[in-house]
Amino acid sequence: MKFSIYQVSRKGGRDKNEDRMGYCYTRSSGLFALADGMGGHPEGEVASQLALQTLASIYQREAKPTLPDPTRFLLDAVLAGHHQLVRYATDKALLDTPRTTIVACVMQGNSAYWAHCGDSRLYLLRGDKLLVRTRDHSFTELQGSLTHPLPAAQRYNRNVLFTCLGSPGKPVVDTAGPIALQPGDKVLLCSDGLWGALSDEAIVQHLSRRPISDAVPEMAEQALRNAGANSDNVTALAVEWEGGAEAEAGASAAAQTDEVFASTIEASLAPGVLATEEIDDAEIERSIREINDAIKRSARRRH
Numbered sequence: 064m065k066f067s068i069y070q071v072s073r074k075g076g077r078d079k080n081e082d083r084m085g086y087c088y089t090r091s092s093g094l095f096a097l098a099d100g101m102g103g104h105p106e107g108e109v110a111s112q113l114a115l116q117t118l119a120s121i122y123q124r125e126a127k128p129t130l131p132d133p134t135r136f137l138l139d140a141v142l143a144g145h146h147q148l149v150r151y152a153t154d155k156a157l158l159d160t161p162r163t164t165i166v167a168c169v170m171q172g173n174s175a176y177w178a179h180c181g182d183s184r185l186y187l188l189r190g191d192k193l194l195v196r197t198r199d200h201s202f203t204e205l206q207g208s209l210t211h212p213l214p215a216a217q218r219y220n221r222n223v224l225f226t227c228l229g230s231p232g233k234p235v236v237d238t239a240g241p242i243a244l245q246p247g248d249k250v251l252l253c254s255d256g257l258w259g260a261l262s263d264e265a266i267v268q269h270l271s272r273r274p275i276s277d278a279v280p281e282m283a284e285q286a287l288r289n290a291g292a293n294s295d296n297v298t299a300l301a302v303e304w305e306g307g308a309e310a311e312a313g314a315s316a317a318a319q320t321d322e323v324f325a326s327t328i329e330a331s332l333a334p335g336v337l338a339t340e341e342i343d344d345a346e347i348e349r350s351i352r353e354i355n356d357a358i359k360r361s362a363r364r365r366h
Contacts, residue, residue, distance in 0.1 A: 064088070064090065064091055064092065064093060064170065064171070064306065065305040065306045066093060066170065066302050066303060066304055066305055067275060067276075067302070067303040067305060068086060068095075068275075068300070068301065068302050068303075069275045069276045069279045069280075069300075069301050070084055070085075070086075070279070070298075070299065070300040070301070071279055071280050071283045071297075071298070071299055072084060072296065072297070072298040072299075073256075073283055073287060073296065073297045073298070074296055075256060075287055075290065075294030075295055075296050075297050076290070076291070076292050076293045076294040076295075077102075077294075077295060077296055079108060080108070080296045080298075081099065081100030081101075081102070081107035081108045081110075081111055081163075081296060082097070082098070082099050082100065082111060082254045082256070082296040082297075082298035083097070083098050083100070083108070083111040083112045083114075083115050083298075083328075084096065084097040084098070084115075084252065084298055084300045085115055085119070085300075085326065085327040085328035085329070086300070086302075086326070086327055086328070087119050087122050087123065087126075087324065087325065087326040087327075087328060088324075088325055088326075089126045089127075089128035089129070089324055090128050091128040091129045091171065091172075092126045092128060092129045092130055092133075092169065092170070092171040093169065093170045093171070093302075094118065094119070094122045094126075094167065094168070094169050095167065095168045095169075095170070095250070095252060095300060095302055096115050096118050096119075096165065096166070096167040096168070096252070096328075097165070097166050097167075097183055097252040097253065097254060097298060097300055098110070098111035098112075098114045098115050098163045098164065098165040098166075098183065098228075099111060099163060099164045099165075099181070099182075099183050099254040099255065099256075099296070099298070100112075100161065100162070100163045101162040101163055101164065101181075101224075101227060101229075104159050104160070104161055104162045104229070105157055105158075105159055105160075105161055106157075106161040107161060107162070107163065109151070109161050110148055110161035110162055110163035110228065110229055111163040111165075112329065113144065113147050113148060113151060113161075114141075114144035114145075114147070114148065114163050114165050114228055115144075115165075115328050116328060116329075117140060117143050117144040117147050118140045118141070118144060118165075118167060118328075119326050119328040121136065121139070121140040121143060122136070122140065123324050123326070126324070129171055129172075130169060130171060133169040133171055133174075133176040133240070133241070134176050134178075134238050134240060134241075136169065137167055137169060137176060137177065137178035137236075137238055138178060138236055138238055140167075141165060141167065141178050141180060141228070141234075141236050142233075142234065142236060144165065144228055145228040145229060145230075145233075145234050148160055148161055148162070148163070148228055148229040149229065152229070160229040160230075160231075161229050162227045162228060162229035162230060163181070163227060163228050163229060164179075164180060164181025164182055164183040164224070164227050164228070164254075164255075165178075165179065165180050165181065165183060165228055166178070166179040166180075166181075166183040166184060166185050166197065166252050167179070167252075168185060168250055168252065168302075169240075170244065170250075170302070170304065172241075173243055173244050174240060174241035174242060174243055174244060175187065175240055175241065175242050175244055175248075175250060175304075176238070176239070176240030176241055176242075177197070177238070177239055177240055178236055178237065178238045178239075179197050179200075179236070179237055180200060180226055180227060180228055180234045180235060180236045180237070181199070181200050181224050181226065181227045181228075182199035182200065182201050182224055182255050183252065183253065183254050183255065184196065184197050184199070184251075184252070184253055184255075184258055185197045185250065185251070185252055186250070186251040186253070186263075186266060186267075186270070187242070187248065187249070187250050187251075188248065188249045188250075188251075188267060188270050188271060189245060189247070189248050190247070190271060191267065191268075191271035191272075193263065193267050194242075195239070195242070196263060197237070197239075198237075199224070200224055200225055200226045200227075200235055200237075201223060201224050201225065202223050202224075202225060203223070244304045245304070246304060246305055246306060247303065247304070248303070248304045249270050249271075249275060249301060249302065249303050249304070250301065250302045250304070251266065251270060251279075251299060251300070251301045251302075252299070252300045252301075253266075253298065253299040253300070254295070254296060254297065254298040254299075255295065256286060256290070256294065256295035256296045256297035256298065257282060257283065257286045257297050257298065257299050259286075259290070259295065260285075260286035260287075260289040260290040260294070260295075260297075261282060261285060261286050261289065265282075265285070266282065269281060269282045269285075270282075270301065274303075275301040275302075275303050278301070279299050279300075279301045282299060283297045283299055
């Protein structure tokens with residue numbers, strides 16, 4: 064597997080950057096993820112980082128060198144991140160749980176799979192055509208799909224989400240794929256600081272007309288200019304697919320074995336926060352077991 068990647072994150076007009084992004088890969092599989100810590104709740108930067116660390120930890124354990132079931136991995140790992148946030152809030156005796164949106168994509172074989180919760184987005188382009196754009200878990204997106212749109216006075220702010228990681232109830236996580244990839248296909252993961260200041264059409268134009276190494280920083284700068292002094296954090300990670308199983312992982316042609324694992328997701332946070340290697344197998348197994356038990360109970364109720 065081979066890909067090119069470019070990523071950028073800017074604080075904008077906020078006091079701190081609560082967005083996080085990163086990727087992990089073996090020689091035959093890649094995980095790309097982005098999380099946007101939510102303002103109005105405590106420690107948004109912890110929420111986004113811990114969610115990504117959980118993804119990376121489970122990916123490292125299961126990608127040997129491929130994931131047996133990428134869709135199942137994405138669902139389990141995203142929900143495990145939610146459980147980690149709830150436990151973190153309990154351990155710290157916080158009055159509210161840190162919360163984050165998340166979007167994650169696995170590229171494996173010649174296919175892409177993805178999952179998202181909240182309003183961090185994935186775009187998939189082939190040439191100058193937008194093949195996929197995830198639908199936000201927001202009341203604005205729901206209103207847009209209504210047969211009879213609500214009057215302007217009754218519409219919600221676009222920032223009002225009905226789900227996220229760290230929420231009181233079980234998060235809504237949408238998964239999709241596999242979708243067959245072709246060399247030259249581009250996948251963009253971004254926070255609402257980018258897409259909120261740039262239209263889908265503008266994003267497609269930037270990505271289709273330039274290499275990702277030029278398009279991504281220019282989109283970030285344009286989003287900051289459009290939003291002005293009160294700009295949100297702006298974060299984007301773009302991947303250009305170059306080949307499947309016959310190509311070697313990463314941006315270089317270095318030989319790799321089945322056991323090679325590389326990650327750009329930081330393993331440490333502030334003092335007292337779990338690092339990736341500290342999220343042990345027992346913790347992960349417990350989260351996944353709880354998720355699977357809940358799914359089985361739901362299935363029994365439906366029948």
